[in-house]
Amino acid sequence: MTLHWTHQASDGRARAGVLHAAHGEVETPVFMPVGTAGTVKGMTADGVRSTGARIVLGNTYHLMLRPGAERVARLGGLHKMMDWHGPILTDSGGFQVMSLSGLRKMDEDGVTFASHVDGSKHRVTPERSIEIQHLLGSDITMCFDECTPFPATHEEAARSMRLSMRWAARSRTAFTPREGYGLFGIVQGSTYPDLRAESVAALTAIGFEGYAIGGLAVGEGQEAMFATLDVTTPLLPQTHARYLMGVGKPDDLLGAVRRGVDMFDCVIPTRSGRMGRAYTSRGPLNLRNAKHAEDLRPLDPDCDCPACRNHSRAYIHHLLKCDEMLGPILLSWHNIHYYQALMRRMRHAIQQGRFEDEAARIEADWSRPE
Amino acid sequence: MTLHWTHQASDGRARAGVLHAAHGEVETPVFMPVGTAGTVKGMTADGVRSTGARIVLGNTYHLMLRPGAERVARLGGLHKMMDWHGPILTDSGGFQVMSLSGLRKMDEDGVTFASHVDGSKHRVTPERSIEIQHLLGSDITMCFDECTPFPATHEEAARSMRLSMRWAARSRTAFTPREGYGLFGIVQGSTYPDLRAESVAALTAIGFEGYAIGGLAVGEGQEAMFATLDVTTPLLPQTHARYLMGVGKPDDLLGAVRRGVDMFDCVIPTRSGRMGRAYTSRGPLNLRNAKHAEDLRPLDPDCDCPACRNHSRAYIHHLLKCDEMLGPILLSWHNIHYYQALMRRMRHAIQQGRFEDEAARIEADWSRPE
Numbered sequence: 001m002t003l004h005w006t007h008q009a010s011d012g013r014a015r016a017g018v019l020h021a022a023h024g025e026v027e028t029p030v031f032m033p034v035g036t037a038g039t040v041k042g043m044t045a046d047g048v049r050s051t052g053a054r055i056v057l058g059n060t061y062h063l064m065l066r067p068g069a070e071r072v073a074r075l076g077g078l079h080k081m082m083d084w085h086g087p088i089l090t091d092s093g094g095f096q097v098m099s100l101s102g103l104r105k106m107d108e109d110g111v112t113f114a115s116h117v118d119g120s121k122h123r124v125t126p127e128r129s130i131e132i133q134h135l136l137g138s139d140i141t142m143c144f145d146e147c148t149p150f151p152a153t154h155e156e157a158a159r160s161m162r163l164s165m166r167w168a169a170r171s172r173t174a175f176t177p178r179e180g181y182g183l184f185g186i187v188q189g190s191t192y193p194d195l196r197a198e199s200v201a202a203l204t205a206i207g208f209e210g211y212a213i214g215g216l217a218v219g220e221g222q223e224a225m226f227a228t229l230d231v232t233t234p235l236l237p238q239t240h241a242r243y244l245m246g247v248g249k250p251d252d253l254l255g256a257v258r259r260g261v262d263m264f265d266c267v268i269p270t271r272s273g274r275m276g277r278a279y280t281s282r283g284p285l286n287l288r289n290a291k292h293a294e295d296l297r298p299l300d301p302d303c304d305c306p307a308c309r310n311h312s313r314a315y316i317h318h319l320l321k322c323d324e325m326l327g328p329i330l331l332s333w334h335n336i337h338y339y340q341a342l343m344r345r346m347r348h349a350i351q352q353g354r355f356e357d358e359a360a361r362i363e364a365d366w367s368r369p370e
Numbered sequence: 371m372t373l374h375w376t377h378q379a380s381d382g383r384a385r386a387g388v389l390h391a392a393h394g395e396v397e398t399p400v401f402m403p404v405g406t407a408g409t410v411k412g413m414t415a416d417g418v419r420s421t422g423a424r425i426v427l428g429n430t431y432h433l434m435l436r437p438g439a440e441r442v443a444r445l446g447g448l449h450k451m452m453d454w455h456g457p458i459l460t461d462s463g464g465f466q467v468m469s470l471s472g473l474r475k476m477d478e479d480g481v482t483f484a485s486h487v488d489g490s491k492h493r494v495t496p497e498r499s500i501e502i503q504h505l506l507g508s509d510i511t512m513c514f515d516e517c518t519p520f521p522a523t524h525e526e527a528a529r530s531m532r533l534s535m536r537w538a539a540r541s542r543t544a545f546t547p548r549e550g551y552g553l554f555g556i557v558q559g560s561t562y563p564d565l566r567a568e569s570v571a572a573l574t575a576i577g578f579e580g581y582a583i584g585g586l587a588v589g590e591g592q593e594a595m596f597a598t599l600d601v602t603t604p605l606l607p608q609t610h611a612r613y614l615m616g617v618g619k620p621d622d623l624l625g626a627v628r629r630g631v632d633m634f635d636c637v638i639p640t641r642s643g644r645m646g647r648a649y650t651s652r653g654p655l656n657l658r659n660a661k662h663a664e665d666l667r668p669l670d671p672d673c674d675c676p677a678c679r680n681h682s683r684a685y686i687h688h689l690l691k692c693d694e695m696l697g698p699i700l701l702s703w704h705n706i707h708y709y710q711a712l713m714r715r716m717r718h719a720i721q722q723g724r725f726e727d728e729a730a731r732i733e734a735d736w737s738r739p740e
Contacts, residue, residue: 039689039696044676067663067688074664075684083680293437294444306414310453314445318437319409325695326409 003139003182003209005241005262011355013233013260016347019055021239022141022180023079023088026054028177028241028262029346031253031339032089034270037062037074039080041270041334042325045083045346051305051333055087055139055238057265060132061096065115069135077137089140089265092129092171092186095147095214095246106146108163108237113203126167126223130174130183138181142212143171145186149220157190164188165202182209184243190215191224193231200235213261217246226255233260250279250342251366254359257346264343269335274328278322279338283366285313287331292317305337306330373509373552373579375611375632381725383603383630386717389611391457391509392550393449396424398611398632399716401623401709402459404640407432408442408452411640412695412702415453421675421703422710425457425509427635430502431466435485437679439505447507459510459635459688462499462541462556465517465584465616476516479645497539500544500553508551512582513541515556520588527560528568534558534584535572542576552579554613560585561594563601568604580611583631587616595642596625603630620649620712621736624729628718634713639705646690649708653736655683657701662687675707676700 005028008016022138023358033040033048035056040048048056058078063069075081078088094111097104101113101122110125124132129144145164148157162229168185175183185203203211213232216225229244236242243263244256253264269271269279275289285292287299298308299316307316307330319327333345342362373391375398378386389396403410403418405426410418418426428448433439445451448458464481467474471483471492480495494502499514515534518527538555545553555573559565573581583602586595599614606612613633614626623634639649646658650670655662657669668678669686677686677700689697712732719728 037688037692037694038685039694042695042699044696045680046676062692066692067684071664071684075666075682081682081685159646195592252573294441296445306416310415312445312451314437314441315451318407318451322407322432322436324407324409325412325698326414327697328695329412329414 002177002180003180005210005239007238009351009353011350011353012258014257014346014350014355015260015262016350017241017262019087019263020180021055021182022178023085023087023139024054025228026087026349029257029343029350030045030055030263031343032057032263032265033336034059034265034267035082036267037066038078040332040336042274043270043336044331047333048084048336050065051337052344053336054176055089056084058088058090058136058138059096060090060093060129060136061100063136064124064132065117067134073135073137079137084099087139088137090136090138090142091132091245092133092142092144093124094129094145097124098147098149108166114256125168126170127174130171134176136217140210141175141181141183143168143186143208145188145214147216147218148190150190150215150220152190153197154192157188157195158193161188161190161195161199163200168203172208180209184208184210184212185213186212186245187232187236188215191220191228196232197235200232204208204237208240210243211236212243212245214245216244217248217252221254225252226259229256229259229261240306250339251363253339254346254362258355258359269339270332273331273333273335276327276331278331279335281338281365282368287313287316287327288320289317299334303338303341305334307334371488371549372547373550375580375609377608378654379721379723381723382628382722384627384716384725385630385632386720387632389457389633390550391425391552392548393455393457393509394424395690396457397715397717399720400425400633401713402427402635403706404429404635404637405452405454406637407436407505408448410702410706412644412699412704413640417703418454421707423706425459426454428458428460428508429466430463430499430506431470433506434463434494434502434693435487438566439502443505443507449507449549458507460503460506460508460512461615461671462512463494464499464515465493468517469650490589492728496540497544500541504546510580511545511551511553513538513553513556513578515558515584517588518558518560518585520560520590521587522560524562524565525561527558527565531558531560531565531569535569538573539576542578552635554578554580554582554617555717556582556584556587557602557606558728561590561598566598566602570602574607578610580613581606582613582615582698584615586614587618592622592625596623596629599626599629599631603737620709621733623709624716624732625714628725628729639709640702643701643703643705646697646701649705651708651732651735652738652740657683657686657697658690659687670708673704673708673711675704677704
């Protein structure tokens with residue numbers, strides 16, 4: 001059987017389930033740490049595992065440029081290369097081609113762009129994106145799409161979404177089904193309910209192993225994101241996993257789980273960690289702030305990650321002031337650990353039919369003064 | 371009893387023994403990873419422990435500037451701050467004042483200098499250096515000295531050494547003996563045998579818990595360093611630990627153990643790791659070199675560190691090319707692990723009376739083509 005998702009429990013629109021992939025099973029709702037270039041930045045694979053993470057994401061755009069998809073394949077695939085034995089999801093490269101590369105030229109067939117690393121010219125089509133993800137060895141392959149810029153007029157959003165739907169059909173054809181591996185379609189349509197509905201209809205008519213919601217977290221704001229989820233998730237098949245791409249902060253995750261999303265990825269926990277920010281059960285902390293200089297408390301009293309077990313806020317503040325690598329290392333570790341704990345808490349609450357109670361408690365803690 | 375060293379075995383001039391310190395026992399010969407600003411760069415304390423390291427070094431100069439010695443004391447001392455439960459040795463600040471700070475002014479009483487961080491003015495005397503090290507909580511405190519620049523004329527070296535000897539006497543007076551804590555004197559005298567002998571005599575007349583050999587690894591070259599050890603270690607008490615400061619590369623360690631040195635510290639394993647260099651049982655490797663791009667072998671076939679157990683040279687090469695933190699993290703980890711394994715191998719060989727056989731085997735492996 002190809003990759004699939006099984007439903008365990010629902011509570012309101014929130015769902016708990018299990019993703020069955022070639023490299024293992026993953027309980028949902030789940031947060032996937034981002035291993036952009038074959039590494040979750042600042043962490044060993046053992047460290048990532050220790051947080052409870054069971055699936056990570058790799059970026060097609062970064063890996064096709066360095067070390068190159070064919071090279072990854074010669075090195076035994078992405079799992080072996082980065083020492084990650086669980087499932088891996090790879091994006092299709094579409095988003096990064098738009099956000100990172102230079103000199104893009106898009107046509108019906110695909111995109112030509114210049115590498116942000118060395119300016120070299122590359123071409124990606126739906127077929128090549130699927131081939132690259134196959135070479136990487138991803139459990140979950142994403143359709144190649146255009147991430148519609150925000151804001152977009154209805155006409156622009158429609159044209160962009162319809163191109164992505166044609167590319168989704170080509171991605172489906174290019175993907176070879178294998179036991180435990182799967183292809184996800186990506187719903188586009190910006191913030192327009194009719195376009196989202198049209199996109200869902202187009203994708204479900206093709207049929208995928210899971211459905212992603214793309215084109216959000218691109219500047220539209222949380223309210224518009226939630227409104228778009230409100231009109232999109234009810235249209236998606238109850239039987240398949242739903243993945244909100246590139247989201248988000250802890251309160252984004254909570255609101256999206258509430259709206260029926262099962263899977264998330266985001267660079268926020270690691271990127272914010274490198275900037276000195278910790279996400280905690282009592283809300284975010286900026287560890288660069290001088291007020292932490294002699295604070296002997298852990299980052300989060302409710303966390304048992306190595307940063308919280310072994311070190312004070314004062315120490316982490318000191319490390320950041322000195323630009324010591326250990327500061328970002330500990331904060332990235334803590335943030336990934338916190339995200340995993342948050343998702344686990346939501347999963348258990350859904351399984352026990354008390355999601356809204358737990359959500360209210362989590363939200364109250366975020367705003368509770370320490 | 372204050373900190374002391376007990377002799378276990380000798381083989382030629384090489385010695386094996388045990389350092390008895392407040393925070394634990396340490397077998398010698400030993401390599402101490404450098405935790406400059408309260409962190410061995412790029413490693414968690416758990417990671418450092420996992421290499422077999424049992425004692426680390428902290429830098430008075432860095433810690434007095436950030437976060438400040440009084441602040442470290444308020445945070446519970448350096449052990450607690452950096453989560454290192456074993457012994458800690460702190461240098462006196464003398465070497466870094468000379469090598470890092472700006473606008474120095476030295477007089478008989480001490481040194482005034484400008485911080486390399488923010489230009490702020492600081493004054494260190496032997497008494498203040500001992501006080502700072504006490505505030506940090508070091509098991510092993512070093513006398514405040516002037517690291518004689520190299521090259522120095524006989525007259526310059528003599529004047530500098532004699533100042534350090536007067537400061538050593540003042541350091542001894544300022545140090546309060548406590549159970550398990552100790553003060554080491556530092557032999558100076560550049561590469562002049564008569565000055566080294568005069569310095570040893572001055573220090574042993576005062577009496578210390580251990581004796582360091584300073585002013586080497588400052589550009590004199592390995593031959594001159596070994597020649598200086600040849601005329602210095604035979605003069606030092608057989609009953610006390612000997613510490614060669616700031617040394618070195620693997621072959622420096624081997625040659626110095628052969629000449630009766632017990633303790634070492636150096637930034638080379640971590641600094642080289644950040645630059646892409648691995649020290650291995652088959653000699654050094656530059657992982658930035660393109661020849662490693664598809665090399666599936668581990669860094670070192672004889673090493674069981676996480677970098678060697680879980681990853682290929684190709685992956686580490688890729689991480690370095692992408693400026694990913696994990697490259698320096700894995701290489702620092704490997705190098706510290708390799709240094710610990712090398713010291714353990716030398717210790718066991720001394721204990722078993724086969725040091726020269728083992729040394730010959732180690733040296734042959736370093737030059738053996740892979």
